[in-house]
Amino acid sequence: MAYLELNNIYKTYGEGENATEVLSDINLSIEEGEFVAIVGFTGSGKTTLVNLINGLLKPTSGKVLFKGEPVVDTSHERGVIFQNYSLLPWLNVGQNVYMAVKEAFPKESKAVLKQRVNEYVDMVSLTPAINKRPKELSGGMRQRVAVARALAMNPEMIIMDEPLGALDALTRGNLQDEILNIWSKDKRTALLITNDVDEAIYMADRVIPLKPGPNATLGPEFKIDIDRPRDKTALNDNPNYKKTRNAIIEYLMDIGAERKSVSTEEYELPEIAPKSFVA
């Protein structure tokens, strides 16, 4: 039995004439302890997929199974680092993380919870900003709070929806390593959604492209046979890395181009569009 299983998932938004099938025939199986990355274009249905796994959305058809049981609701066992941070604006950084750990460990004493909050706020280098509210933080800082909040809850499975997108390269690299540390030390299972192929290869055991939508479906998987812990600076000289990176990028460019040529046939442009507008 796989740890997480998606069987023939279809997801349509809207009804009748307004119905759009966003995801189509999604099949995926993740083993306990694995780190899987899904790479895809904006708007292809990545967040929809995360919400189906998390239990915030229900598939139109098909099944999501977590440890053999259908997913019917959200659960602390599956922690999500959301793309849009979703912090509570009236609480400061420490309080935002505190709310989450209190929910995850309702029986722990205040002192233990506070200690845990401090530890994770420090992990994302936000100790100097612990008393600030979200509106006083940059996008990157908010994203780090979201990372701290999700990881402090100690979820069995870590689901990440483009968690590091708003960060500068240095912070991004540091947090990639922190997430990898937690994943390997605590033997977690991880699903990373990203549009960054290098990040996907650096972090994951398998990289799977999500084809552009509508009717987005998963492409072939690319196994990442590079020993861990991986050395980011050495990766560039690793022939295995170069080969896999090229293969994934080539695949994404091919399906991107394919979809583009299909879509210009499907959609009629308005009369007023200048000829040069037609790509």
Ligand SMILES: Nc1ncnc2c1ncn2[C@@H]1O[C@H](COP(=O)(O)OP(=O)(O)O)[C@@H](O)[C@H]1O
């Ligand atoms: N609640 C919704 N109702 C209708 N359409 C939606 C909804 N959420 C997302 N979509 C549409 O579904 C598609 C995929 O969205 P999303 O899963 O957010 O993609 P991604 O995360 O890959 O950018 C987009 O075209 C988006 O406009």
Ligand SMILES: [Mg+2]
């Ligand atoms: Mg998204």
